[in-house]
Amino acid sequence: METPRGIHDILPDETPKWQGLEALIREFAARYGYREIRTPPLEHTEVFQRTAGETSDIVEKEMYTFQDRGGRSLTLRPEGTAGVVRAYLEHGMAAWPQPVRLFYIAPMFRYDRPQKGRYRMHHQFGGELLGAVLPAADVEVLSLPIRLIQTLGLTEVMVRLNSVGDQKCRPRYIEALREYLRPHRDQLCADCQRKLEVNPLRILECKEPACHRIVEGAPRITEYLCDECRAHFEEVKQRFGLLAIPYTEDPFIVRGLDYYTRTAAEIHSGRLGGAQHQILGGGRYDGLAEQLGGPHTPGVGFGLGIERLMLVLEAEKLAIPTATRAAGLDIFVAAVGAPAEQEAFRLLDRLRTAGLRAVGETTDRGLRAQMKQADRLSVRFAVILGEQELSGRQAGVRDMRAGTQQDVPLDQLVSYLTTAAANGA
RNA sequence: GUGGCUGUAGCUCAAUCGGUUAGAGCGCUGGACUGUGGCUCCAGAGGUUGCGGGUUCAAUUCCCGUCAGCCACCCCA
Missing domain, CATH: 3.30.930.10 (Bira Bifunctional Protein; Domain 2)
Structure with a gap:
């Protein structure tokens, strides 16, 4: 289809x-x-x-x-x-x-x-x-x-x-045009011959060389x-x-x-x-x-x-102005292991409620694949949740541009990311 | 609506005179790196050669039809 x-x-x-x-x-x-x-x-x-x-x-x-x-x-x-x-x-x-x-x-x-x-x-x-x-x-x-x-x-x-x-x-002009064209009828293209009766105005636009030559000498509407x-x-x-x-x-x-x-x-x-x-x-x-x-x-x-x-x-190689901020994403939440995935799922909801743009892993690939995904989505931050982080009630927050990473307590994540995403946006 | 050119992987393209298993780059997935992206290397998946018919021992290749894109008309934005 x-x-x-x-x-x-x-x-x-x-x-x-x-x-x-x-x-x-x-x-x-x-x-x-x-x-x-x-x-x-x-x-x-x-x-x-x-x-x-x-x-x-x-x-x-x-x-x-x-x-x-x-x-x-x-x-x-x-x-x-x-x-x-x-x-x-x-x-x-x-x-x-x-x-x-x-x-x-x-x-x-x-x-x-x-x-x-x-x-x-x-x-x-x-x-x-x-x-x-x-x-x-x-x-x-x-x-x-x-x-x-x-x-x-x-x-x-x-x-x-x-x-x-x-x-x-206009009717007066159309009549004048018709009168002018009639003697040349035989020289007009087939299409224009038909238009002569139905809608002679349109003959003016004909690009057929023969028609065009005749039209050159036609009365101008501005004179009428x-x-x-x-x-x-x-x-x-x-x-x-x-x-x-x-x-x-x-x-x-x-x-x-x-x-x-x-x-x-x-x-x-x-x-x-x-x-x-x-x-x-x-x-x-x-x-x-x-x-x-x-x-x-x-x-x-x-x-x-x-x-x-x-x-x-x-x-002309001209750029179209982008009126609003690009529809890019702020955050990718990577999770390793089922408990972390549950936490990530909840975190995503909190981030979005706070107005941040975030997606997470929807299959269960390895961390490497998830980071690669984060890179391709061009997010500012990757949040990493695994067993280690979970046991310490914190998450790894990686700045994808700087390549730096630090741990942030889970209950401070939303406010931390809100501030961080606003800075240098 | 008329005439012409072109259709090969998601994209850009290759495939000798009609010849046996249709390739490459990019992209995608995975691995090297068992929990950390970009670079590099390796591997894999992905094809009704637009579709249908014909000719032929054999068709991506030739012929016809059809669909689609493009070009010129017609016309328009």
Whole structure:
């Protein structure tokens, strides 16, 4: 038996990295006033169908969808925003003080062909700011992961910005784009010919050389933005300048999800070898709540790929800060002989109750083997209990770093070790 | 979903032209050191050669299928 394709275990040697990164993420979320939300990994299929867009790749071919025993269609979440907005509506967060700032660190599921940096289950750190219309909101949300990334020390990151307009101006642009593309229809790749009718925006992202050449001469969405969208985009850019965050404007990013309006943002790393160099995607989604049947609710957010971020950290040889003290052990209790083992068993309980981290021998190997075990566990102290020690109501305490050893009375052991472990920790 | 490369011990890898008992290092267990870790030496355990089928006297080796990883697409985080 093994894990399903593209889905992996995270083993104890790896979890400290995750915990360190998560701790830093939580710290940054807190600094920006974002509170954690935990939505279920499973939603009604409609939640994603109605928001991501019927013609999006996610809905068309990447969702893990199945029927439960009651015949309902459920889907493992392919992205985080729709579920958060669903929760916002379901729990009447519109009645909370606005705007509402939320974040999550959660697994996402997409039925893609796996590759390095692309998995069927991956984790995203997402932030959502709901109930805020102004451009300042867009820049606030996006600045959070950007500052986080900078703190981690990432160097070659590119922030790309675009505006995809709104319900008023986007349809006009789509028509203009279609009109421009129609005469070139025969030169487009098969996929794009299909997209021409269904979703011409996505042709902009096509990397097929032929399509790309045609797209070069296509009208730019920025030329079709309505006054409100134009002003919004201008202020977003101005505020990126205010924070001195470098970015490039990219008229061809449209994002794979249909719910985006106005601001669309991506962050790429130049240090990732493979094709999976995008580490963040995000933007504004003012129409999403309505698509879920709720009242108009402006929102803006991002999703940051944790696995991809870790790949970049590795590629740039950057250390992940360890937020808490290492999960290492303080003490190993070695025992020789049955009476000593009984005493050791009781001692372990006392040590742990006193807040120390201690393990003992669980088989009955010789002292030599037990000391070897203590060494490999990298404990600070080994406590040795045998017949000699027991008869004197004391124990040998060996400092594993110094290689020194002394006898300590049993009734003073806990306080002795508590003090000793605290010193020079 | 399309095309390609690769799967040998827990890990990293070897095994001649298809040839008889599939090896090494690290790691693990034990011993030298009967109650004291690290260093050294010795020994041991550990394998359905990813899985299934085919060709052959004989398959880790050749062929087909399948599963998984990787690479390029598609797309995305």
